Amino acid sequence: MPKRVDHEERRRAIAEALWRIACARGLDGASLRDVAAEAGISLGQLQHYFSSKDELLVFALKYLSGLAEGRIRTRLMRLAAPPAPRDVLRETVMEMLPLDDESRTGNLVQIAYFVRALHDERLRDHAKEGVPALRAFFAGQVREGIARGEVEASRDPDAEAMLLIALTDGLTTHLLLDACAPEEARELLDAHLGRLFTP
C-alpha cells in the first residue's frame, strides 16, 4: 500500500512544518497558508489533508505525543529490570520537561493547543484526554512503591500522581520562560521525589 504510506508521510511533513513555526515564532495568528508555505506545498494541497487549523493541531499533537511516548519507553528500557518506581517516575518526568529541543518543541505545540482549548469545549475535551492515562501510570508507580515499602502506606497514590503532574507542568512553564534553569528543575524534581520515597 505505497499510496497510503505516502499520505501518512505527507501528513507528518505538514505537522513538522507546524512544529517549526511553533518553535520559531509561535502559533498565535499562524494560518494554514503559513503552514503550507513552510511545508513547501500549496494551501489547496494542505487542505486535502487537514481542513482546519484545529484538525492539524490535533494531528500534530498526537504525532508529538507518540514520539514522546517512544522516547519515554526508550529511557525506561535503559533502567535495570525490574525498574524502581522512583526511577520510572523520575525518567518519565525528565523526558516530559522541555530540557532538549525535541521536548521543547512538543511543549510549545502543546501550549499553543492548550491556549485554543481554553475557549473551545470540544478542543478542551481533547486537551485533557491524556491526563487520566498519565495519572493512572504515575499512581501505579506510587502503588508499586508502597508495595515495595519505599513509599509510606498513608500516601494517596492518585493524589501523589496529580501533584507530580502539576509540578511537571509548572516547572515546564518556568523552564520555557528561562525563569528556572534546567539544573534547578532537576533538583526540585529530586527534592519532591525524595520526600515521596523514603530512603
Add this chain to the structure above:
Amino acid sequence: MPKRVDHEERRRAIAEALWRIACARGLDGASLRDVAAEAGISLGQLQHYFSSKDELLVFALKYLSGLAEGRIRTRLMRLAAPPAPRDVLRETVMEMLPLDDESRTGNLVQIAYFVRALHDERLRDHAKEGVPALRAFFAGQVREGIARGEVEASRDPDAEAMLLIALTDGLTTHLLLDACAPEEARELLDAHLGRLFTP
C-alpha cells in the same frame, strides 16, 4: 489633577475591555481594533494610550497583578495576627488559583501574555519579573516556619518556594482545562503544605 485621573481611568477601561476579550474568546488573533471596539472607542483613541498590543498587555497585566495583590492582602489581613506561615502560604496560593471569575480572568490574561513572551525575549524578561518577588515572599514564610519549629530545619526555603510556585502554576493549568476540580486543587495544595509543615 482631574485630567491625569481621566487618562488613567481610560487606560484601565481599555485594559478591562482586553480582559473581557481574553475571557470570552482568548487573545489569540485579537487586534487593537477589536479591543477598541469592545471598549467603545475608535482605534485612534486607543492608540493615544497604547501604541501596540504588547504595550497594552503589559499594562493590563500590571493592573491585574495590582488587583490580585490587593485581594491577597485583604485575605491575609483576615488571618489572626501574627498569621501562621502555613496559613499565609495557603491563602496566597488559593487567591492565585483560578477559583473565581476574577482570578480566572487574571490567569487567562497572564497565559495570553506568557504565550507571546515565549517568542519575544523582551516580553520574556517582563513575564518572569514577578517570579523572584513571589519566590522571596514564599521563602520568607518557609524560613518563618522553620524559626517557629513548624518546618524541618533541613528544608531549603528557596527550593520549597519554587516547588510551591510550580505546583500553583500546574494546578492553574488543570483548573482552567477543567481537568482538575476546585475541591481537588484545594486538597492537593493542603496535602503538599501538610508535608512541608509538621503537625
